[in-house]
Amino acid sequence: xxxxxxxxxxGIGKNASQDEIKKAFRQLARKHHPDVNPGNxxxxxxxxxxxxxxxxxxxSEKRKQYDQFGSSGFKPQDFSGFRWPSxxxxxxxxxxxxxxxxxxxxxGAREREGADLRYDIEISLEDVFNxxxxxxxxxxxxxxxxxNGTGAKPGFLKECSECEGVGEIRRMQxxxxxxxxxxxxxxxxxGTGKIATKLCETCNGEGKIKKxxxxxxxxxxxxxxxxxxxxxxxxxxxxxxxxxxxxxxVVNIKExxxxxxxxxxxxxNTTIDLSTAILGGKIKIPTIDGKAKLLFLS
Numbered sequence: 001x002x003x004x005x006x007x008x009x010x011g012i013g014k015n016a017s018q019d020e021i022k023k024a025f026r027q028l029a030r031k032h033h034p035d036v037n038p039g040n041x042x043x044x045x046x047x048x049x050x051x052x053x054x055x056x057x058x059x060s061e062k063r064k065q066y067d068q069f070g071s072s073g074f075k076p077q078d079f080s081g082f083r084w085p086s087x088x089x090x091x092x093x094x095x096x097x098x099x100x101x102x103x104x105x106x107x108g109a110r111e112r113e114g115a116d117l118r119y120d121i122e123i124s125l126e127d128v129f130n131x132x133x134x135x136x137x138x139x140x141x142x143x144x145x146x147x148n149g150t151g152a153k154p155g156f157l158k159e160c161s162e163c164e165g166v167g168e169i170r171r172m173q174x175x176x177x178x179x180x181x182x183x184x185x186x187x188x189x190x191g192t193g194k195i196a197t198k199l200c201e202t203c204n205g206e207g208k209i210k211k212x213x214x215x216x217x218x219x220x221x222x223x224x225x226x227x228x229x230x231x232x233x234x235x236x237x238x239x240x241x242x243x244x245x246x247x248x249x250v251v252n253i254k255e256x257x258x259x260x261x262x263x264x265x266x267x268x269n270t271t272i273d274l275s276t277a278i279l280g281g282k283i284k285i286p287t288i289d290g291k292a293k294l295l296f297l298s
Contacts, residue, residue, distance in 0.1 A: 003070055003071055003072055004049075004052075004053070004071040005071075006052075006053035006056055006057050006066060006071065007053075007057070009049055009050055009053040010024040010025060010028065010050060010053050010054065010057065011024055011028070012024045014067070016057075018058070018060075021054065021057050021058055022054075022058065025050060025051075025053075025054040025058070028046075028050045029047070029050065029051075032046045032047040032050065033047055034047060056071075112238055112239040112240060112242045113238050113242050113243050113244075113245060114235050114236035114237045114238040114239070114242065114243065114244040114245035115235055115236040115245045116235045116236075116245040116246050116247070116248060117138065117140060117234065117235045117236060117245065117246075117247045117248070118247075118248050118249075118250060119136060119138055119247065119248070119249050119250070120249075120250045120252055121134075121136065121217070121219075121249055121250070121251055121252065122252045122253075122254055123219060123251060123252070123253060123254065124253070124254050124256070125253060125254070125256040125259060125261060125266075125288065126288060126289075127219065128221065128222065128223055128253060128261075129221065129288045129289065130221065130289075131218070131219060131220055131221040132218075132219040133216065133217070133218050133219075134216070134217055134219070135214055135215065135216050135217070136214070136215055136217055136249070137212050137213070137214055137215075138212070138213045138214075138215060138234070138247065139210060139211070139212055139213075140210075140211060140212075140213055140235070140236055141208040141209065141210060141211070141236055141237055142208060142209060142210075142211045142213075142237065143207070143208055143237060144200060144202055144203035144206070144207055144208055144209050145202075146200055146201075146202035146203065147200035147202065147203065147207060149207040149208065149237075150194065150196065150200070150207055151196050151199060151200055151203065151205040151206060151207035152194070152196030152197070152198065152199065152200055152205070153196070153198040153199060153200050153201065154200075156196060156197045156198035157194050157195070157196055157197075158194065158195055158197055159193065159194060159195070160186060160188055160189035160192075160193055160194060160195045161188075161195075162186050162187075162188040162189065163186035163188070163189060163193060165193040165194070166186070166193055167185065167186055167189060167191045167192055167193035168183050168184065168185055168186055168191065169183070169184050169185075169186050170182065170183050191240065192240060208237060213234075215231065215234065215247070217229065217231075217249055219251060222264070223251050224251075224253075225251065225252060225253040226250065226251070226252070227250075227251050228248045228249055228250045228251065229248070229249040229251070230246055230247070230248055230249075231246060231247035231248075231249065232246055233245075233246065234246055234247025235247050258286055259286075259288065266288060268285070268286060270283070270285050270286075272296070276296055277296070280295075280296045280297045281295075281296055282294065282295050282296070283296065
């Protein structure tokens, strides 16, 4: 058997840790596995080569033997037990769980972003002119501090027996071209991988409780009716560790008794007497922040 550099085959250094060896094999397996490259003989041979390297370097005793004697220290019969593995067999044998974990990197319940919240605030035209800083109260759900969001009474959270803690049910279908994995959330644990044997008494098993959150809001000058302010992460809690949603504060401007706003301009109606209209003169008119004198010319 010709001498082989297993470290070079996996693309790692001689001081690589077991985690680094597994990671290198994992990356190469994704690329060269025959099920990913059907009919590609070159990929098939490459996969056999990297699998052989991993069988040696991934085993501490075989690795010591290889470091001392090289690949010539192994006989062909040392690899005679090798069979063409399925995805599941291959990666579960090497401690990676299963093929879904390797090729998607996903395991357990999927993260979900929390819902966005909307809050409508009504302000006056004077507030638009001056700007406004105010505090608002937002009802929302917060994580239950007693159970830390699990919904279980402390000490009464166990692994789901249906999905074995994965949070998903996976079924493989084989055809002549490829292996197809169907993945659905576990209905028993709702994708969390955990089951509460006793519900949390604080939140009744919901994992969250209703609270009122006080937020200081700064409304800038000149804001238009219907515009909104976005408060990042101010929405509802995410699920399974997902990020919270956002809070949108929608501004509604109350109708003014005197002024009508048209974009950046203000309009108002006023009454003058006949003599001022004919001869001219000064009148006082209201403004948004007081009064002003207006000169009429004849």
